[in-house]
Amino acid sequence: xxxxxxxxxxxxxxxxxxxxxxxxxxxxxxxxxxxxxxxxxxxxxxxxxxxxxxxxxxxxxxxxxxxxxxxxxxxxxxxxxxxxxxxxxxxxxxxxxxxxxxxxxxxxxxxxxxxxxxxxxxxxxxxxxxxxxxxxxxxxxxxxxxxxxxxxxxxxxxxxxxxxxxxxxxxxxxxxxxx
Amino acid sequence: xxxxxxxxxxxxxxxxxxxxxxxxxxxxxxxxxxxxxxxxxxxxxxxxxxxxxxxxxxxxxxxxxxxxxxxxxxxxxxxxxxxxxxxxxxxxxxxxxxxxxxxxxxxxxxxxxxxxxxxxxxxxxxxxxxxxxxxxxxxxxxxxxxxxxxxxxxxxxxxxxxxxxxxxxxxxxxxxxxxxxxxxxxxxxxxxxxxxxxxxxxxxxxxxxxxxxxxxxxxx
Amino acid sequence: xxxxxxxxxxxxxxxxxxxxxxxxxxxxxxxxxxxxxxxxxxxxxxxxxxxxxxxxxxxxxxxxxxxxxxxxxxxxxxxxxxxxxxxxxxxxxxxxxxxxxxxxxxxxxxxxxxxxxxxxxxxxxxxxxxxxxxxxxxxxxxxxxxxxxxxxxxxxxxxxxxxxxxxxxxxxxxxxxxxxxxxxxxxxxxxxxxxxxxxxxxxxxxxx
Numbered sequence: 001x002x003x004x005x006x007x008x009x010x011x012x013x014x015x016x017x018x019x020x021x022x023x024x025x026x027x028x029x030x031x032x033x034x035x036x037x038x039x040x041x042x043x044x045x046x047x048x049x050x051x052x053x054x055x056x057x058x059x060x061x062x063x064x065x066x067x068x069x070x071x072x073x074x075x076x077x078x079x080x081x082x083x084x085x086x087x088x089x090x091x092x093x094x095x096x097x098x099x100x101x102x103x104x105x106x107x108x109x110x111x112x113x114x115x116x117x118x119x120x121x122x123x124x125x126x127x128x129x130x131x132x133x134x135x136x137x138x139x140x141x142x143x144x145x146x147x148x149x150x151x152x153x154x155x156x157x158x159x160x161x162x163x164x165x166x167x168x169x170x171x172x173x174x175x176x177x178x179x
Numbered sequence: 180x181x182x183x184x185x186x187x188x189x190x191x192x193x194x195x196x197x198x199x200x201x202x203x204x205x206x207x208x209x210x211x212x213x214x215x216x217x218x219x220x221x222x223x224x225x226x227x228x229x230x231x232x233x234x235x236x237x238x239x240x241x242x243x244x245x246x247x248x249x250x251x252x253x254x255x256x257x258x259x260x261x262x263x264x265x266x267x268x269x270x271x272x273x274x275x276x277x278x279x280x281x282x283x284x285x286x287x288x289x290x291x292x293x294x295x296x297x298x299x300x301x302x303x304x305x306x307x308x309x310x311x312x313x314x315x316x317x318x319x320x321x322x323x324x325x326x327x328x329x330x331x332x333x334x335x336x337x338x339x340x341x342x343x344x345x346x347x348x349x350x351x352x353x354x355x356x357x358x359x360x361x362x363x364x365x366x367x368x369x370x371x372x373x374x375x376x377x378x379x380x381x382x383x384x385x386x387x388x389x390x391x392x393x394x395x396x397x398x399x
Numbered sequence: 400x401x402x403x404x405x406x407x408x409x410x411x412x413x414x415x416x417x418x419x420x421x422x423x424x425x426x427x428x429x430x431x432x433x434x435x436x437x438x439x440x441x442x443x444x445x446x447x448x449x450x451x452x453x454x455x456x457x458x459x460x461x462x463x464x465x466x467x468x469x470x471x472x473x474x475x476x477x478x479x480x481x482x483x484x485x486x487x488x489x490x491x492x493x494x495x496x497x498x499x500x501x502x503x504x505x506x507x508x509x510x511x512x513x514x515x516x517x518x519x520x521x522x523x524x525x526x527x528x529x530x531x532x533x534x535x536x537x538x539x540x541x542x543x544x545x546x547x548x549x550x551x552x553x554x555x556x557x558x559x560x561x562x563x564x565x566x567x568x569x570x571x572x573x574x575x576x577x578x579x580x581x582x583x584x585x586x587x588x589x590x591x592x593x594x595x596x597x598x599x600x601x602x603x604x605x606x607x
Contacts, residue, residue, distance in 0.1 A: 095217075095384050100354035101209040102390070104336055107351050109392030111242060111315030114338055114351075185440055185507075186460035186468065190488050201489065245497055247449035254449075254496050273483060275490055294493070296484035299584075305481045308474050310450040310497070 002026065200362040203276070203293035204370050206378055206387040209354040215333065218357070218384050219322060222331060225380060226324040233322040236334075237265040240319060241303065243311035258311060260302050264318070270297040279391060286368070287375035289389040293362060318348055321355060329374060332358050357385050400463070401517075401541035402581045404553050404573075405589040406566045407596075408534040415524050418534050419510060422522050425560045431515035437537075438462045438509040439523070441594050444491065444498035456498055458491060459587050469587040480584045503528045506594040508535050517541050518556060525597050532597040536561065537586075547577035 004022045011019045018029065034042065052060075106112035193199050210218050223233060238261050245256040257276060263269040277292035307313075321334030333355050337348035359378060361370050378387035410418045427433075444456045455473045468487040472479045491498065508523030521537040538557055543549040550569055558565035569577065572588050 095211055095214040096209050096386060097211060097352075097354060100211070100352040101207070101356075101386075103352050104209050104354060104356040105207050105390045105392045107317065107336055107338075108319075108356065111317075114315040114317055185438060186465070186485060187440075187442075187488060190485060194489075199486070199489070201486075245450075245494070247447060247497055249449060256494060256497065273487075273490075275493060294486050294489050296486045296490070298483040298487075299481055301479055301481050302483075305470070305472055305479045308454065308472050308477075308479055309456070310446060310454065 197364045197366065200364055201292055201294055202363060202365045202367075203289075203291055204361045204363065204374060205289040205291070205389070206287075206359040206374055207289075207390050208357045208378075208385045208387040209352070210333070210357055210385045212353050212355065214384060215355050218333060218355075218381070221381065221384065222322075222324045222333070225377075226326040226331065228325070233324050235265075235320075235322050236263065236332075237320045238262065238318070239264050239316065241316040242314045243306050244314050245306075245309065245311045247310075257314075258306060260298075260306065262300075271300055271302050272296070273298045273302055279393070286371055287389070288371040289391075290368075290371070292365075295362060317351070319356075326377065327373075328361050328363065328370070329377060330360050330362075332356075332360075334358075357381075357387065359387055400544075400581070400583045400586065401539050402543050402546045402549050402553065403537060403539040403586045403589070404557065404566065404570060405535060405537050405586070405593055406557060406561070406564075406570075407593065408536050408561060408564055410534055415531050415534065419522050419524060422534075422536070422560070423511060423513075426513050426515065426520055426522075429515060429560060431513035431520060434512050434514050436462075436509065437512040437521045437523070438507065439590050440505065440507045440509075441591065442500055443504050444494075444500045446498055447496070450497060456491075457591055458488065459590060461583065461587065461590075463586075464583050467583070469584060471587065471591055478588075480588070482584055504598055506532075506598060508537075508590065508594075525594070527594070527598050532600060535590075535593055535597075539586075544581045545578065546573050546581055550577065 002021055002023045004020060006019050007021055010021055033039065103113065107114050190199075219233065223229065226233075240259060240261045243258045243260065245258065247254045259274040259276065261272040261274065273296050275292075275294040280290040280292075316339055318337040318339060319332075319334040320337065321332060324331040324333075335355050336351045338351055340348055359374055361374060363370055381387060408418065408422065413421065423433075439459065439461045441457055441459045444458065446454045446456075452475070454475075457471045457473070459469045459471070461467070461469065466485055468483050468485055470481040470483070470487065472481070491500075504527065506525065506527045508525045510521065510523045513520045513522075517540060519539040519541060523535040523537060525532045525535050536557075538553060540549050540553055540556075546569065554566065568574070570589055570592070572585070572592055576585070
């Protein structure tokens with residue numbers, strides 16, 4: 001039966017998983033019982049578990065849970081700190097703000113945040129009359145009667161700082177296991 | 180000696196031969212104020228005229244629209260006038276910029292029709308009397324670089340405070356606007372590729388990309 | 400560009416080409432040399448109704464300044480001049496839905512160009528939408544840019560070869576500007592003045 005040579009029938013039967021029925025591999029393949037040392041330890045542990053009272057078991061479980069959650073806390077705090085640190089470092093290296101890009105492109109393209117006050121008459125805006133350039137005097141520029149409503153200005157000014165705040169906020173919220 | 184052809188004739192001939200640069204290829208991005216020096220330094224190295232340095236400009240741009248109510252969609256024609264605040268006798272610049280060409284998502288740059296011309300200083304009065312309305316205006320101050328056909332501008336945009344231009348202006352955002360553009364006759368799409376390659380060299384400092392500002396208007 | 404005077408020359412009983420011929424002979428007898436041809440043309444656009452009160456834009460080209468397009472905007476109360484690059488024509492095409500052109504009013508002055516000493520003389524045949532309207536003579540005195548300083552000289556020169564048909568007073572457009580520096584747009588203003596008169600006049604009997 002035992003032979004160090006390849007056995008085709010065996011290979012076929014086991015779908016090519018076992019190709020030889022050699023003497024050194026067979027004990028492992030045919031083993032059903034644990035090795036003696038392991039077996040003893042298993043018996044000891046099972047014995048201990050059977051002898052354990054219900055209360056003791058509960059206490060032990062509670063203690064174990066406490067320890068695990070404590071370790072969990074430590075680990076998650078460390079993780080948070082680590083993430084904030086790495087993203088804040090990433091932020092300082094971020095050279096452009098997407099919000100700024102959008103506001104600049106929109107301002108230059110469509111006049112977002114730049115538009116003069118709305119004109120109810122539909123006639124040429126009175127400011128444009130002031131903005132007309134006299135052919136000779138260009139250095140001073142014409143005095144404009146700019147009636148830009150203060151609300152528009154306030155809006156633009158509030159936009160700039162908020163852009164930066166959003167960046168830091170979103171980094172903290174990026175934590176996937178948010179509690 | 181033959182009669183000189185009319186100006187219109189030569190214009191039509193030029194249009195037919197497709198030598199009039201009437202299209203703009205554009206990429207835009209921005210860089211925070213703190214990093215502008217770094218960007219300028221890098222651009223100085225990448226672009227032409229390494230020794231003479233970049234040209235600075237301080238311009239005032241006015242954006243007009245010519246509108247006419249119509250049954251159906253109103254007819255609107257946008258026109259821009261740009262004048263230099265730092266050079267006294269420089270001619271004004273009149274510009275028509277068309278809608279961004281929709282279409283190929285794969286096209287690396289914004290493509291839009293653009294007609295650029297120098298004009299006399301009477302242009303503002305001319306446009307006003309023509310029926311144009313001043314929609315908005317701003318001041319742009321910054322530097323301009325060239326590389327071959329490409330023009331790169333790094334500029335800070337200021338909102339006018341309603342006073343004379345140059346006084347009482349406040350900057351829009353805490354970044355500089357960076358634009359990479361080429362004016363060329365239509366159909367030269369290979370330019371877009373060259374621009375994209377150049378833009379790559381400016382990363383991660385600036386992300387130059389094609390931005391549809393019309394969409395931004397609805398988002399923000 | 401020096402001070403330039405435009406003046407109409409009556410054709411009397413001659414045809415256009417005959418008149419030009421006569422004048423050419425006179426100017427060449429004085430020692431002028433022909434230097435090619437010249438062309439000044441004018442296209443007129445009017446605003447559409449939706450834009451409100453009517454405004455007119457005249458777009459002129461002068462072969463003497465080939466890279467420029469001149470425009471004169473007339474609002475009824477004032478006229479605003481503008482000089483731009485050649486691409487302005489392209490822009491006017493884009494504005495065709497706001498300002499339409501009446502092809503029938505396209506005016507042109509073209510003909511030979513002579514140089515004699517410091518003067519430049521152009522003998523133009525004026526046509527409005529291909530109908531002959533008359534003869535327009537343009538004389539430029541290149542060294543001087545202030546009309547008041549050379550008006551007398553120009554008057555003498557013009558009367559010298561145009562005879563009694565020469566002008567006795569400066570052109571209406573220049574009368575208030577005699578002390579100002581002359582520039583190409585002033586020539587354009589004068590052309591527009593004459594073209595407007597020509598457009599209103601009936602077609603000349605001697606068709607080109």
